[in-house]
Amino acid sequence: PATRVEPEGQVVIGVAQEPTRFHPLQRRTEVDDAVHLNVFSTLWSLSPEGNLVPDLAVEVPSVENGGISADGLEWRIKLRPDVTWHDGAPFTAEDVKFTIETLANPSYPSPSRHGHELVRDIEVVSPTEVRWRLERPFAPYLAILAWAGIAPQHILAGVTDPADPSFNNSPVGTGPFRFGERRPGDHVSLVANDKYHGQGPFLKQAVLKYIPDQIGLKTQFITGAVDAVLIPGIAPDLAKEVERAPGVKVHYSPNQFVEIIALNTQLPQFQDPAVREALYLALDKNTVFNEIYPTGTKRPTESFLPEQSWAYKKDLPEHRFDLGAARALLDKAGWKPGADGIREKDGTRLAFSISTIAGDHLREQFQQLLQQDWRSIGVDLSIKNAPSAALWGDFWRKSQFDSIIVGLIVPIASDPDPSNRFGSWAIQARGGTGLNTFQYDNPEVDRLLREGVGTFDRERRKQIYFEIQDIVRRDLPYLPLVQGRSIEGTKNGLVGYQPNLGYRVNAWNLRDWRWEK
């Protein structure tokens, strides 16, 4: 490490969700990640540019450097020798083995086994080297590992009850910060780890302050009670107000969310592609982005991938708002207005509901605007919102909705593979596993998806995903709106904030944060 700078000062980061899960193998929400990414280290991490940067590993394995065999099945990882746990114990390959085995263990309550379940024959070659075999080639696994904080085998191996909260309440990692204390309902504090193997940290203490609503978050940011606002940031329609406040900076940082209106394509109303297209034509994106989500906060998109993704296709057909065209399209497809002005065809009324999380006021405004616009082309839209816990249950997963506004993250740890969303095997309503809640079923797409994960050749993959984006844009199983932007704020003088699409939270690099002299 370079010359160590004595850490000083503290930063209070306001977040509207409470971090509660600090166990690296059990974390669930993005705000948990804010703790996790700073207390634990991963084998390699993702840079803001989307590159993998070695952390605990000496280098990122690849076919080129021999870390991964040509068929993509054999992995061999070399580890840094100079890393210690916060409790002083040395970090070894055993920890990596333990972490991956635990994550792959079907009886362990980890949130996802995705990728890990393919790992076979994991083996510690030496304290600084570990290797394993994959069941089948799976390119996204590199990115998945960039999210997997390595857990201390020497502490956790002895814990038989996975629900034992003691580690969760005092986690021990190898990251730039040690876990300080948690005041339930109020804050979590992280303390500088002076034995950190990388650069930093520069702050003596970082606090994640829980302020449960966005208005409170904003108020406390403006009044100076918090130094930065992260999850979920500043509400778009408050951004202007915050910008005007003295002494603070507002950042409009792109994130991986793509806001869409998901359609349940199996509904008789939606099976006709003309309907889906007409609905899209009657969508007044401009007003939405100029009025509801003020300028600069969101950008229209046609893809399901964030534009920063290497697989993002720029020149997809552009949306236009044309009510006349929408009406003509519907007329042509045989949807005739009924007595009440609502179109119908073969006994099917063009009536359906739209849902979103109750209380999300901007989406609610959007819904109401949609209601008015679509009504003018003869569509009867009703609003049926629900609290998130009710919404994301069977209602969403088993495709019980008509249409739903949702912020979608398609890439998994920045890998663009959308199999989970568009593969016909991923339709839960039909017994599949996955989140193809649109019930989108296109054999051509299925084929491309399979091909896409099967190769490590990025150029080839790119072509495949371009093609998928074209098809999906044409088929419109959902109506794409915008790519999300996190509107976050930092006090003037606080440096180090850097958005990173590879992570769910822009507090991924607290080790770089510091106060300007």
Added chain:
Amino acid sequence: MVRRFGARLIQSVILLWIVSIVGFSLLYLTPGGPLAMFAETPGMTQEDVERLERQLGLDQPAPIQYLRWAGGLVVGDWGRSYRDDSPVLEVIGSRIGQTFKLMLAATAVAMSVGLATGILGAVRQYGRFDRVTTILTMIALSIPTFWFGLLVIYVFSQRLGWIPPGNAAPVGDDSWLSALHHLIGPALVLGLLSTAVWSRYMRSAVLETLAQDYIRTARAKGVLRSRLLFHHVLRNALLPMITLIGLELPSLFGGALVTETVFTWPGMGRLFFDSISYRDYPVILGMLIFSAILVISSNLIADTLYGVADPRLRRR
């Protein structure tokens, strides 16, 4: 007395049992679940969700789940939070202090102001003071707490900057002065409603007492005005107030939930809302049971106190 108290205790236990059944069925019957939240977690699959459900025991039939949970209650194991695996009692314990602090402060405000205005109003019934307080209490009873809270924050912290806009204390500052400073706003807002309630109850209790025959007797004896008020009127009028403490508790508790949200106060209220949105069933149920115990036992205590304070109910 002991025997009677025992009987009441048994009744209370039965009450709790009813509460537990109602609470449990309430949660069980509702759609969605604690894991729905994570449906959109990248990489989390349906299989993962089902696996976790199994691990939490949510796949069991309702009666089994109930028995397991209720059985735990009896032996003091209230289950563990889905959110961080901490024992429910610990979770509640970590928050209850803040809520009590708030409730206590609010009650202190409410009782002193409410009782005083109630008494003064009744003594000069239909006087100017009485009229003004009557109207004010009526308004106080009708203002939505959260709205009042928003106004208070807007005016006193954003415009005037007198009080902090929320929180129990700044991070890292544990001085009691700053704690007190932070307490003013929420205590005022939470106390408003109870102040009105206390004032009205006190007023009508004093009026009721003033109309009693024994007050006439006292006046017929030529008792001094001050003595009449403090010795005869208040002694009697304050008796029903004891019961009011027990009756007010649930609404105070409920009010605390709302006030805490407005003032981002790290108490039970926030815990409750979080638990609800995360479907943290063990914690929700734990809080239901906890508040029921609180209410039941405060009623029990109020009744017992009443029995001690009122000579008519005292055992010879």
Added chain:
Amino acid sequence: MSVESFPAASAAPARANTTVFHRFLRRRMAAVGLALVVLLVLACALGPFLLRHDPLTINMRGRFLLPFSDGHVLGTDEMGRDLLARILDAGRYSLLIGILAMSISVFVGGFVGIVAGFYRGILGHGLMRFVDGMLCFPSIFLLLTLAALTSPGVVTTTIIIGLTAWMSVARLVHSSVQELCQREFIAAARALGLRDWRIMIGELLPNVAAPLCVAATLIVARAILLESYVSYLGYGIQPPVASWGNMLQKAQQYFNSAPWLAILPGLMITIAVAGFNAIGDGLRDALNPRGRPG
């Protein structure tokens, strides 16, 4: 006969209805409350027909207009809808919810109260213990749990509020009925050989009508408040339907930039609730033959 010979029970107004009404009107607060409520109800019922603006028409180009601008007396809201039209329309729902929830709780509470008060045995005891149990939950607690767990909407919100408010009615009616059952006219009815249901409907019900009436107004007030809480916390009425509560919830976002959006609906809630409270108070006094404030 002297006034004081009348039984002083609050349950039994001793005077004809016209006098009750007069006594009611003589209480200035009650009269003002009644006037407010009547005014509000009329305004909300008729206003939307008389106004130029439709409460639902969105105009994204005319958002956040100040009061008295562009023909909008109270300005426009965050979607450019006329605020006055919206407030009146929202009032319909708020008042409707208040009144329907009140009907539910009066019906359920009245039924349970009468039955439990009349049958003292296991049935009565069981019912009242159940009521006690339900009362152990702070009502916001119960309400939010229910609201958060069902999908929100006018109907569910109304039902939920009704279902969390009936217990107090049941208690009130129960104690009133218990007291009535001590009175000789119930013994007289039994002695005449009336069947239980006849006694409950014919003798008891008319006598609890007065306290029920008082309770009803107070519950309307409470229900309006509760609806606003639920909506404020995001679990209530869903757009585009407006209630005062959800208008407030939406408006708090703009508390700094457009404070009137939040102040007006809050004021409406306060006024409506105060109106109903005042009516309830006035009724209680007017129905009490001894004329004492309760």
Added chain:
Amino acid sequence: MIPSVQGNAPDLLRVEGLVRHYRGDAGIFSRHRHVVPAVDDVSFTIGRGETLGLVGESGSGKSTVGRLIMRLDDADAGRIVFDGRDITDLRGQGLIDLRRRLQVVFQDPYASLNPRRRVGDIVGAGLRAHGVETSQSGLRDRVAGLFRRVGLDPGQLDRYPHEFSGGQRQRIGIARALSLEPELIVADEPITALDVSIQAQIINLLLDLQDETGLSYLFIAHDLGMVRHISHRVAVMRRGRIVEYGPVGAVFDDARHPYTRALISAIPIPDPDREASRRQIAGDDGEVASDAKLREVGRGHWVLA
């Protein structure tokens, strides 16, 4: 067992060894949970067309006896025989049918009328419930007839009880009791709550009715003067027991039990001259021995000893 004094009149009601103990209220803080022997081994009979006066100390169980006979309350022991039929455990339809023959007039003319019903409906409720009269107009006619019979204006049928004075209310109560044409009326202190000048009106009405229809009364009262005026026989109760029982003349003029004597001597005489010469006998505080039995001391005159 106690034979009725008028050998010629058949017994309409016969009460044997009636017992009713109240357990103290089970409230949490009620002082004692002791047992109150409200009625303790009470026996008497009432003949057709006869009035039995029931007097005694406050709380001695007089009303309880009335309620037990009316079957508004259940006896712990003993038998109640009405017109030869044991009604002690009657339930359901049988009890409802009994109501037609056995009626009650209550003490409090305010509490005993439902303030929320029109007086016409109050009086007609029994007729309707028993299906005696189902047509609206028929019912109205009958009620109007009852009103006239008790000296009320049938034009006031549609008024509410509070629009009547105490005396009128008591008449309404009597009309209600009469509506089913009962054979026995239990009158529990029907005049106590009334003004002196109204009391006479009610007593006269009761006497008129008895003369007209041959009704029997169990007349409970505190006012010994009135009891003496209206009753054929009297029973004196104390602490749940009958201490003296017999023809009115015998009991009043030849009281044997010390309690009866004290009671009678304590009645103030509304005449300054005679009042001045009245000699009062000290009340007795003696407990009633539990094994004491009623003994006949004169013809139909029984005393507890």
Added chain:
Amino acid sequence: MTTPLLDVSDLTVRFSQDRGKVYAVNGVSYSLARGETLAVVGESGSGKSAHVLAMPGLLGTGRYTGAGAAVEVGGSAVFAGKELIGMPEAELRRLRGSRIGFVFQDPMSSLNPVLTVGEQIAEAITSHGVSPRTAEARALDLLDIVGIPEPRRRARHFPHQFSGGMRQRAMIAIGIACEPALLIADEPTTALDVLVQAQIIDLMKDLRRQLGMAMIWITHDMGVVASIADTVQVMYGGRIMERGPVRAVFHDTRSAYTWGLLNSLPDAEMHAPSLAGRRPRLRQIPGQPPDMTQVPVGDPFAPRNRFATHRCLSETPPLQQVADGAPGHLVAAWYDLPQVLRAVAHRDASPQALTEMGT
């Protein structure tokens, strides 16, 4: 003639409340000598309580309060040379309890449930400038005087631990605590049974003798009047109908109302306990009590009085000395009752006619 202890003249009491005015007392005048016992009888609601409570300023508390019922008291009441009506409350307070004592009807509701009986008695004394220590001792004496055994123990009891009779005795102890010149007793025995009533009456008689105090005793019971009063005053519709020495009023009745009242009582001679034949009826007063909310005109009893003349209906008779009666026997009537009765008896000799007088 010495100055009277109490001189009431043209006392009026009105209650105004929501439903209008109640004309409770309409011009009552009389005087009371030291040591005299006055019994006040009359119809319920005739203003008996109202007029005695109005004088010492006690209307407006106790069950006489009605929210919004404003009390207007007019006329004059001079007690021991001082005008009571309009006297400042502070001065009235000093009089109450010390010079004027009270005993109220319902002994349960008239005692403060949360204070011990001893405290409540002692308070009557300490309120008039006596030290608590002395007052306590005096309270024990008083309990003894009113015949409560074990005063020391009993003084520590609360009212609910006393029986009805004992409570009334405690009330009396409070009333006489400062040996007042006037004791006002409002139906002190109505709630008690005959035996207890007799004991209380005896006690009061004794006390009156010992303390030489004057007494106003309100009652419904003519028997009680006969046993205790020197003077009796019959009230109806807020007025005095007749007033005079007790013998004169009972035996030389001049008011039709008094006559009706006395006649409606059952009479030992009338008892005829036989099943056969028509039994004699009581002589009831027909009609209904007056509506106190109307402005009183004429003789209030006139509508129920079969002897009433037109004048009775329109003009209010003054309370005057009975021409040929005992001194101090006053009546308010336009008719001459003995004469009217003689005339009726003459015209229609059957006793039946008298029985159903006026029906």
